[in-house]
Amino acid sequence: MVPKMETEKLNWTGQKNEEELYKETEQWKSSLKFSDNAVLFVERLLNSYVFEPDTPDLFEWLQNHKIRLHKVRAAKKEIQEEIRQHKNMLAGILESAADSCDVSLLRKHAILKQKVNTCTKDFKDLKADVFNYAGAILRKKRKP
16 A cells, blocks of 8 residues: 555654554554544445436546545555554553664554555545545535
8 A cells, every 4th residue: 555665765653652653553543443434424425326327437536436445445444454453563662661763663664554544545535535525516406
């Protein structure tokens, strides 16, 4: 899911300690969980009959956006699992009080952060497209 780029070009977390990384990971988890209802709403909207059948290219538009939603859901599920594993690893480091905040841990954290940001942006873009399209149709329906 991370765009092809050299890991050196990722925005590193700086000198954050394990506790700060753990808190950031918790925020990602919470943010993705919070978006569950929005994802469900968009899915229901795409599967509803609010869109007029005589709208040009409606079928293709709906199919394209359903595919995009499926990809977002799959990426989100994968990222949530990666977050769970990363969080468990950080928790283990915190419990052991070991000084393990090395470059590889920071690299993994930065890559995961990039994945979370990409997934969040993809969903926001999809949601905006669907809402703009639905809004135009709803305005059209109101006109006598």
